Amino acid sequence: MKIHNKLFLILFSFTFSIIAGLVVLIQWSIGQGVIDYVNAKEIKALEPLVTKLAKQYESSASWDEVIRDNKSFRRLVEAELQSSQFSEFAERPSPRGRSMRPPPPERGRFDMKGPPRPNDIAHYALLDKNKQPIRGRYLDELTYINTPITVNNIVIGYLAVSKRDNLVDGYELDFLEQQTDYLWFIAIAAALFTLLLTFLLSRHLVSPVKKIATGMHQLTQGHFTTKLTLDRKDELGQLSEDFNTLAFTLAKDEQVRKRWLANISHELRTPMSILLGELEAMLLGVREPNTQNISSANDEAMHLKRLIDDLHMLNSAELGGMHYTMQPTDLTILLNTIEQKYQVIFEQHTIKLYLLNSAQYANVEADKTRLLQLFDNILMNAVHYAQCTTISITAKNISKKGQSFIELSIEDNGVGVESSHLAHLFEYLYRVDGARNRQEGGSGLGLSICKHIVKGHNGEIVAEKADLGGLAIIIRLPTI
Structure with a gap:
């Protein structure tokens, strides 16, 4: 797989994972926020009941006189919530335009027989000052919000309302579903935008790498005049400058090598030609093999020897052999x-x-x-x-x-x-x-x-x- 495709897949997978994670987190956060809002709104709707219970307790000084059984407590709560969205008896319009008839009373809300899913509905209970249940339905597996009931700044009891974990109906549920649809629409749009951005970014990052790779291939083919023109200020730009410096150095070394070979061949050929010419002349009888002519040939041989010795010494120095x-x-x-x-x-x-x-x-x-x-x-x-x-x-x-x-x-x-x-x-x-x-x-x-x-x-x-x-x-x- 090419580096462009690898980089694209890595960037897109990483970004898509972050977007998906954020969508799930935001969806959960909105859901929890709406549920907390509904719970708080229900507590607000029951504040008049708390005041009423406090006044009745102040006149009788006993909860038995105020609330004789669970049915009377249930009627008090139902009467307080009758005009609110939490009423299970009043008809209310649907936010989507359809008529909604009030559902029948849920069994087990106030009696001891629990519903199949107690977390989906609210349960109400009256607690004494020690938070012990007096009336209503109080389940240990649920979490309750306790509103203190005070008389003369003294806590005489608590009104306990269980927290809902889910929304089963109402404006808030419709709002939550609508926000979820919007959120997933935004997520899909963000994923498409990320797809495009990742493709452009990967191409932007890989494009100079491809140019450098092409340039390196040209260098391996002996084209030392290759030059990169990358207008970048990052590490890739510095790498392109180093590449140009390397190409220039290789071109210069290639010229030096060619000049070196030409000079060496010339320096070796000249004394060798003269030496062979003098020896050939003496062999053919053109020149006499006397001391003067032999000395001249010997001078050329000695010059050739000195040149070879110098070349050997330089080669030893280049290879680290000069000790x-x-x-x-x-x-x-x-x-x-x-x-x-x-x-x-x-x-x-x-x-x-x-x-x-x-x-x-x-x-x-x-x-x-x-x-x-x-x-x-x-x-x-x-x-x-x-x-x-x-x-x-x-x-x-x-x-x-x-x-x-x-x-x-x-x-x-x-x-x-x-x-x-x-x-x-x-x-x-x-x-x-x-x-x-x-x-x-x-x-x-x-x-x-x-x-x-x-x-x-x-x-x-x-x-x-x-x-x-x-x-x-x-x-x-x-x-x-």
């Missing part, structure tokens, strides 16, 4: 080691190295071998490609979001990089100058490896414009 042996490392000592290590290379390329260390805390949790590889990639890029004469390494302590870092800034005064390229320098096989050949531009993987090494140390690396005029590589590592 780190972390231990406390003093970067001050490490920077002094780097200065001595590259002194000869810098002198050969007429480059001056300046080391400015103002950091008071230089201890980090790091893999010393990986950090040396990090600095080697950055410094060799500056030596071979930046065309610089000065390189400065600055170290200082900073605080960021409550965490202490040591910031290393490696700057040069070379040709630099345009601002539009800075954010892409750490991407795979990215070259600033597309026309630069691979001898001048390298493999394009060195800075990508640097990014993975820094990330493995829970740090961050960015590229900025250098104050010296060239490129600045900023590395931030958390201190111990």
Whole structure:
């Protein structure tokens, strides 16, 4: 079953159950209210009898003198109710326009023989001040309303009238039947309205879900340009925005993947073509297999090996295979080691190295071998490609979001990089100058490896414009 049908059935069943329950409850409440009203009205009609009994008791000081037997008590009650709707002897018009003859007196109302359904009619009794029956009919299984009879503010007895549990005839019964008909008519109308409202509401809720499901199906088919336009401010609207973000990310990753495959195939094909061309030329006798030609072929083979090694390292980093042996490392000592290590290379390329260390805390949790590889990639890029004469390494302590870092800034005064390229320098096989050949531009993987090494140390690396005029590589590592 589709989610639209499920949601519709759930909402309609729940709402219909509430409406049916309310109808039954309201019907019961109206019925009880009408019965209570009839009982109260009957008590009101007997108030003159209470006054009359009090006056007669005051003159005789005894109930035996006032009411000698049940028949006399019955006649008193009948005489008081004769002109009211509770009279069983007077003819009264029907509220529906038909004539109603007064029913015959019910047996057992005042004598001791009970009727088949005593709750449907009223029973009357006279009680003494201790609520003990004196005259009339008083049944233990019925509930009575006791009206006190007082003389000089002293209770001398009670007039007890039983409560009716049902209406057998009269205006109130017709009113109750009429209200029941109206109530069920309203219930049916409400159910039909609920049916329509539930259908529209379920469609309103499920419609964006269907669009999102369709969009997800498009993504599984590789259509990453799919975009949802849901003008909603709820969770489904947020889900559609997340869907668009996911689609954009997948489209971008797909472009990166295609560019990656194209660049890799190009980078591998170029040295392989040159190597095969030189070997084929020597095999055909076009070129002599002397030391110079073999050395040229070996250079291409070594370039191919370095590229494959870099690709393997990046793949290991992506898969979590680049392992780190972390231990406390003093970067001050490490920077002094780097200065001595590259002194000869810098002198050969007429480059001056300046080391400015103002950091008071230089201890980090790091893999010393990986950090040396990090600095080697950055410094060799500056030596071979930046065309610089000065390189400065600055170290200082900073605080960021409550965490202490040591910031290393490696700057040069070379040709630099345009601002539009800075954010892409750490991407795979990215070259600033597309026309630069691979001898001048390298493999394009060195800075990508640097990014993975820094990330493995829970740090961050960015590229900025250098104050010296060239490129600045900023590395931030958390201190111990």
